[in-house]
Amino acid sequence: RRLFYVALTRAKKRAHLTFTHTRYRWGKLIDCEPSRFIDEIDEKFLDIKIPEFSPTSFSSPALDQAFGGAFGGSNSSKVYRGKNKDWGKKSGAKSDPPQKSTAPTLRGKALKPVQHAGVSYEANGDHLRPEELSEGMRVVHGRFGLGTVKILEGQGADAKAIIAFDNAGEKRLLLKFAKVKAV
Structure with a gap:
């Protein structure tokens, strides 16, 4: 509470508050909650805006559902409406029941799981x-997929590797956390 107060009182003209629905913490995707202190700000001091993106750059039903149409081009999106924690809904929109998404999409096209000749490339155990x-060793990582070890450096807990992943590019990984398997 004190840090939040200090941040707001030191702002000369404006303070920008941001919020994300999910983020990575310790390599795992977690859901985030908006700060409880936002409820204490009088709404007359809030000017809520969401950046507009072109429909071709980030449009998908999943993003539209999560962010209330802000990623498909809706002009009247509102991020926050007070104590009900109604983040990411269109302003003036009635509360519609949540829609079920049958499959993930990208730019309106359904995505299909990648199959590699019947071989599972999930990194689990061993x-x-x-x-x-x-x-030069070929490895598989649970998140980045197949790759080739390019450089190894360090020893023990500080050992690192630069791995060129086929679909994710080059990544520098701390090996005590990088769960990779040989292919």
């Missing part, structure tokens, strides 16, 4: 220890 890796 993870390689840092000393078992070698440069």
Whole structure:
């Protein structure tokens, strides 16, 4: 509460408050809650805006549902309406029942799971220890997929690897956390 108060009172003309629905913490996607202190701000001091994106850049039903149409081009989106924690809904919109999405989409096209000749590339169990890796080795990571170890550096808990993933590009990973398996 004190830090929030200090931040707001030191702002000369404006204070920008932001909020995200999800974020990565310790490598896992978690849901986030808006700050409880936002409820204490009188709404006459709030000027709520959402950036507009072109429908071709970030449009998808999942984003529209999560952000109340802000990612599809709706002009009247409102981020927050006070104590009811109604984040990401269109202003003036009636509370519609949540719509079920049958499959993830990207720019209006349904996405299909990637299949690799019947072989599962999920990294679960039997993870390689840092000393078992070698440069040029093909590995699989649960999030980044298939890749090739390019460079190994460091020892023990500080061991790192630069891995060129086929679909995710080059990543520098701390090996004590990078759960990779040999392919």
